[in-house]
Amino acid sequence: MKQIEVGGAAPYTVQVGAGLLSAARVPERQVVLIHAEDLPIEFVEQVENNLQTILTVRVPARDACKTLEVYAGVLSQLAQVNLPRDGAVVGLGGGAVTDLAGFVAASYLRGVAFYTMPTTLLGMVDAAVGGKTGVNLPEGKNLVGAFWPPKAVWCDTDTLATLPPDVFREGAAEAFKHGLISDPSLLGRVLDPAFRPGGALLEGTLADAIAVKAGVVTRDPTEKGERAFLNFGHTLAHAIEGVTQQAIPHGEAVGYGMHYAAILSREMGGADLTGHTWRFLNWQSPTPLPDLNFAEVTAYMNRDKKADSQGVRFVLLHDVARPYLTRVPENILRRAFEEWQSEIPACW
Numbered sequence: 001m002k003q004i005e006v007g008g009a010a011p012y013t014v015q016v017g018a019g020l021l022s023a024a025r026v027p028e029r030q031v032v033l034i035h036a037e038d039l040p041i042e043f044v045e046q047v048e049n050n051l052q053t054i055l056t057v058r059v060p061a062r063d064a065c066k067t068l069e070v071y072a073g074v075l076s077q078l079a080q081v082n083l084p085r086d087g088a089v090v091g092l093g094g095g096a097v098t099d100l101a102g103f104v105a106a107s108y109l110r111g112v113a114f115y116t117m118p119t120t121l122l123g124m125v126d127a128a129v130g131g132k133t134g135v136n137l138p139e140g141k142n143l144v145g146a147f148w149p150p151k152a153v154w155c156d157t158d159t160l161a162t163l164p165p166d167v168f169r170e171g172a173a174e175a176f177k178h179g180l181i182s183d184p185s186l187l188g189r190v191l192d193p194a195f196r197p198g199g200a201l202l203e204g205t206l207a208d209a210i211a212v213k214a215g216v217v218t219r220d221p222t223e224k225g226e227r228a229f230l231n232f233g234h235t236l237a238h239a240i241e242g243v244t245q246q247a248i249p250h251g252e253a254v255g256y257g258m259h260y261a262a263i264l265s266r267e268m269g270g271a272d273l274t275g276h277t278w279r280f281l282n283w284q285s286p287t288p289l290p291d292l293n294f295a296e297v298t299a300y301m302n303r304d305k306k307a308d309s310q311g312v313r314f315v316l317l318h319d320v321a322r323p324y325l326t327r328v329p330e331n332i333l334r335r336a337f338e339e340w341q342s343e344i345p346a347c348w
């Protein structure tokens, strides 16, 4: 078992290891569990039995649960069982569920305790840690939400056994991103065959990838500065998710988006890191993209939360582990988009 500490005003611990769904303890007496309808039922039952939950809320799988309609329905269910202010909400599942559950916890009665139990690779290395919670709008990803950190995070590595291999590879994008922005040792390990459920490199690599995020959100919990670096590859990624109406899942969109950001980084004078992002894409083998239109993609990119009144800003890399935030001239954005599109094969 490994532990990673997240510091700041309300510190908490991320535990990584086997059997944690049954070992987790919370002080709250009334606990509501939220999970996606396709999550293997044995995980749900373990948590229900262990925490003696008073209500289990099942929501649609993937980003179909990150809507204002689902959010409102979950809040009503909490009100109907009269969950009190000293109760707790537990998000069990992938990043979509923990994002929704966190926003529910942040806003119900103006805030109740929140815990995360991630069961995807992406959830463990990224979404369940750091307190970015929220839902999507038709206009774009994560446009409504709150910073509401969990009180504890349990990454039960046993749960990864049932994760479809393509969903595991989706999540690897965020671990690879942590390698590019901060810890180069992750780049080889994430693509190593031993980094897999039950593999020799699983627990250590998970812990090191989580440590990157934990460090960033400890120093900058509400994205006043360096937290924006966790958004490497995300300006295009969120646009791809929006344009394709979530046909491309987040982790695959991030893989595509990191390659675009690597091209932009080189065009803006940085090192050429496209070999890394290209190697990752070939390993990940994502869902093929439809033909994307630059103007349509730009409309989504302009709503990116890193934009300010002077326009969009991108996270780029001078080199591995040297991220920075910058505006990019429109002609470079377009040229890089054309290069990126010409390199992305129609199928992998």
Ligand SMILES: NC(=O)c1ccc[n+]([C@@H]2O[C@H](COP(=O)([O-])OP(=O)(O)OC[C@H]3O[C@@H](n4cnc5c(N)ncnc54)[C@H](O)[C@@H]3O)[C@@H](O)[C@H]2O)c1
Residues within 6 Å of the ligand: 036, 037, 038, 039, 040, 061, 062, 063, 066, 093, 094, 095, 096, 097, 099, 119, 120, 121, 122, 123, 126, 127, 128, 129, 130, 131, 132, 133, 141, 142, 159, 160, 161, 162, 163, 164, 167, 170, 171, 174, 250, 251
């Ligand atoms: N808050 C953050 O900091 C943050 C960070 C990264 C991503 N996100 C968000 O996370 C979401 C993506 O999360 P994701 O990649 O975990 O996908 P996901 O939550 O959509 O889950 C993918 C699918 O796997 C299923 N699943 C989950 N665990 C399983 C298991 N152990 N066995 C079998 N099936 C399982 C889910 O129910 C779902 O159908 C996006 O909405 C993204 O915007 C948030």
Ligand SMILES: O=C(O)C(=O)C[C@@H](O)[C@H](O)[C@H](O)COP(=O)(O)O
Residues within 6 Å of the ligand: 126, 130, 132, 141, 142, 174, 223, 227, 228, 230, 231, 234, 305
């Ligand atoms: O935790 C963060 O900060 C991140 O940016 C992590 C991202 O991987 C994640 O996808 C996040 O939800 C994106 O946030 P957003 O602010 O761009 O919506």
Ligand SMILES: [Zn+2]
Residues within 6 Å of the ligand: 126, 174, 234, 250, 254
């Ligand atoms: Zn992400």
